[in-house]
Amino acid sequence: MKQRLLVMNGQCTMQQEDQGQWKNSKVEKARGVKPGIYNIYTANRADKAKEHTGIILYVDKSTVYQQVGKGQYVTHDRADFAKLLMAGETKIIRYSDDGKAVASEATLGQKQARKI
Secondary structure (H helix, E strand, C coil), X not given: CCEEEEEECCEEEEEEEECCEEEEEEEEECCCCCCEEECHHHCEECCCCCCEEXXXXXXXXXXXXXXXXXXXXXXXXXXXXXXXXXXXXXXEEEECCCCCEEEEECCHHHCCXXXX
């Protein structure tokens, strides 16, 4: 099932494709996520041997979606985090030897920015 995020007017809408049509499944506040269309169905599972830096786009019951580059997304298992992450935060996510995710605040140089 394809999923995407549509962010505009301060709202973040999770949409799912159903027979070629995008249908809204959940709407919430954007919380600092920049306006745009995020095709999170293209996301890959996060490589636990690497460090992932980027903005947290969306958090649901089982998955954390993170944008790590323009049009590049990774997913993390929510159960791997000791502390709940919020959408709109820019984080560096590493994995410890026991497979648990460790999220730290990204420095100013590591934060992604868009020019309008």
